[in-house]
Amino acid sequence: MPPFSRVTVIGLGLIGSSIARGVRAHMTGVGLTGYDADPQVRETAKAIGLCDDVADSAGAAVTDADLVILCVPVGAIGDAAREFAEDLPADAVVSDVGSCKESVVTALREALPGVAIVPAHPVAGTERSGPEAGFAQLFHNRWCILTPPADADPLAVERVAEFWKRLGADIEMMEPAHHDRVLAVTSHLPHLIAYTIVGTASDLEEVTSSEVIKYSAGGFRDFTRIAASDPTMWRDVFLSNREAVLDMLQRFSEDLSALQRAIRWGKGEELFDLFTRTRAVRRSVIEQGQDDAREDFGRAHD
Amino acid sequence: MPPFSRVTVIGLGLIGSSIARGVRAHMTGVGLTGYDADPQVRETAKAIGLCDDVADSAGAAVTDADLVILCVPVGAIGDAAREFAEDLPADAVVSDVGSCKESVVTALREALPGVAIVPAHPVAGTERSGPEAGFAQLFHNRWCILTPPADADPLAVERVAEFWKRLGADIEMMEPAHHDRVLAVTSHLPHLIAYTIVGTASDLEEVTSSEVIKYSAGGFRDFTRIAASDPTMWRDVFLSNREAVLDMLQRFSEDLSALQRAIRWGKGEELFDLFTRTRAVRRSVIEQGQDDAREDFGRAHD
Numbered sequence: 001m002p003p004f005s006r007v008t009v010i011g012l013g014l015i016g017s018s019i020a021r022g023v024r025a026h027m028t029g030v031g032l033t034g035y036d037a038d039p040q041v042r043e044t045a046k047a048i049g050l051c052d053d054v055a056d057s058a059g060a061a062v063t064d065a066d067l068v069i070l071c072v073p074v075g076a077i078g079d080a081a082r083e084f085a086e087d088l089p090a091d092a093v094v095s096d097v098g099s100c101k102e103s104v105v106t107a108l109r110e111a112l113p114g115v116a117i118v119p120a121h122p123v124a125g126t127e128r129s130g131p132e133a134g135f136a137q138l139f140h141n142r143w144c145i146l147t148p149p150a151d152a153d154p155l156a157v158e159r160v161a162e163f164w165k166r167l168g169a170d171i172e173m174m175e176p177a178h179h180d181r182v183l184a185v186t187s188h189l190p191h192l193i194a195y196t197i198v199g200t201a202s203d204l205e206e207v208t209s210s211e212v213i214k215y216s217a218g219g220f221r222d223f224t225r226i227a228a229s230d231p232t233m234w235r236d237v238f239l240s241n242r243e244a245v246l247d248m249l250q251r252f253s254e255d256l257s258a259l260q261r262a263i264r265w266g267k268g269e270e271l272f273d274l275f276t277r278t279r280a281v282r283r284s285v286i287e288q289g290q291d292d293a294r295e296d297f298g299r300a301h302d
Numbered sequence: 303m304p305p306f307s308r309v310t311v312i313g314l315g316l317i318g319s320s321i322a323r324g325v326r327a328h329m330t331g332v333g334l335t336g337y338d339a340d341p342q343v344r345e346t347a348k349a350i351g352l353c354d355d356v357a358d359s360a361g362a363a364v365t366d367a368d369l370v371i372l373c374v375p376v377g378a379i380g381d382a383a384r385e386f387a388e389d390l391p392a393d394a395v396v397s398d399v400g401s402c403k404e405s406v407v408t409a410l411r412e413a414l415p416g417v418a419i420v421p422a423h424p425v426a427g428t429e430r431s432g433p434e435a436g437f438a439q440l441f442h443n444r445w446c447i448l449t450p451p452a453d454a455d456p457l458a459v460e461r462v463a464e465f466w467k468r469l470g471a472d473i474e475m476m477e478p479a480h481h482d483r484v485l486a487v488t489s490h491l492p493h494l495i496a497y498t499i500v501g502t503a504s505d506l507e508e509v510t511s512s513e514v515i516k517y518s519a520g521g522f523r524d525f526t527r528i529a530a531s532d533p534t535m536w537r538d539v540f541l542s543n544r545e546a547v548l549d550m551l552q553r554f555s556e557d558l559s560a561l562q563r564a565i566r567w568g569k570g571e572e573l574f575d576l577f578t579r580t581r582a583v584r585r586s587v588i589e590q591g592q593d594d595a596r597e598d599f600g601r602a603h604d
Contacts, residue, residue: 187520
């Protein structure tokens with residue numbers, strides 16, 4: 001038996017629509033209701049048959065749910081929860097998929113006092129957005145981190161864990177604060193740097209934008225993928241996980257200065273040592289099944 | 303008729319072995335000799351039948367060549383050229399594949415006075431190294447930039463251009479100094495940043511290396527691919543293209559500081575505007591055929 005029988009997804013972007021498709025693919029018989037604040041997204045969701053039902057308000061969407069998953073930008077999560085708070089069945093569990101967890105836990109507890117809250121973060125995604133971007137396999141063999149409050153109902157935590165296992169994910173438990181520091185380095189800082197370099201490259205005078213794009217296969221193109229991620233989602237992540245991001249950024253800047261100095265003073269051995277060390281990290285990522293084992297991410301060559 | 307009838311490849315790593323395979327695939331009847339300074343690489347090249355002949359010295363490798371292509375790290379290019387200078391036929395054309403061109407042009411002109419030199423840079427690669435890493439399709443639909451000196455023989459330039467076209471590449475001509483500034487932003491800076499962040503992430507105390515790898519699908523894993531590139535090659539690139547790299551790095555650091563400030567002071571609009579602008583760059587990269595049009599680089603899911 002699936003751990004929940006009526007699931008409501010609030011926010012039908014990449015993650016929300018992937019959850020919807022995952023429920024359809026892996027949890028036969030489970031009722032599926034969707035809602036999105038954007039009427040156009042609701043229309044698209046209806047047109048492609050993403051859920052059994054797409055409601056016209058958040059309240060209407062949750063009335064008979066036993067699991068509600070908020071898949072909205074982290075800065076909007078409190079307001080989104082307040083929208084359906086009055087209509088939420090007493091025994092419903094509320095979860096989310098936000099990329100930072102301390103701010104989310106606070107916002108959800110404020111918006112939904114007395115409700116069983118089990119925050120979650122599936123570490124998965126692509127550069128695409130919207131209800132048509134999702135796919136059921138997105139969470140397969142990816143980690144989903146749960147950050148339940150200390151006083152969370154163990155049964156609710158177990159059911160949310162089981163839900164994500166059925167979507168194909170592996171489960172890990174973490175304190176919200178530790179989650180936010182781990183993700184600051186494995187996700188938020190990489191995005192920040194990618195956004196920056198794509199901006200820097202676009203602003204040069206003597207190298208034209210068309211040259212930057214033309215010769216992007218030298219490495220730059222990898223960064224453009226990450227820098228194509230959803231602007232609203234990422235604005236909110238940086239503002240919500242400010243302290244951890246700024247701290248990681250500080251460390252990165254120090255390391256970059258050291259490398260800058262090594263280049264300026266021709267310290268080849270220092271460069272070589274770092275580049276050898278970083279090479280080993282890639283091997284571990286592949287060994288642990290966290291990336292495509294094929295070269296070049298499996299990019300098509302002719 | 304192919305533009306050259308006897309091609310010698312010096313340096314049988316990723317690029318050299320891809321050229322060898324490309325000649326085999328696209329230029330039937332062309333003689334192919336290989337040489338590598340590393341005896342083990344020569345053994346492997348022989349074992350896998352990479353060339354018609356693998357010579358035991360650079361001199362022996364070039365004696366009847368009409369095209370010699372140096373595929374060695376840019377810091378080694380002068381010495382590698384001197385090794386065969388005396389044995390080079392008078393009418394042979396010498397080219398290379400180095401990622402920076404001002405230093406290469408200088409080194410080759412010094413090492414090979416009076417020789418027809420046509421420097422080239424195919425903007426293509428993967429994170430793998432060695433004679434077994436190459437494949438014939440690597441250059442298909444990629445740009446190959448030629449940076450011939452002002453006094454270069456136009457026929458030699460035309461023949462090298464034709465050679466690369468047969469390997470599947472599109473040709474562009476550039477001044478060496480401009481090439482070095484363009485590639486500093488589209489290739490060298492991205493590599494430097496990727497190496498740095500992978501180093502930064504490995505050095506944290508409170509976030510373990512195993513956590514960094516485990517949750518790398520949040521974005522970090524993209525950087526590990528680039529940071530797995532050949533350490534010797536990249537050490538040489540940064541030292542050889544020092545001024546352009548340091549200048550681009552300076553601009554990047556300024557932009558990163560501005561973003562840092564925007565996060566610290568909660569300037570969401572500034573972040574949103576940049577993230578929207580960078581998203582458009584990805585679209586151009588795809589439209590111009592410079593990356594896999596599939597989401598997530600075409601990574602396998604499931």
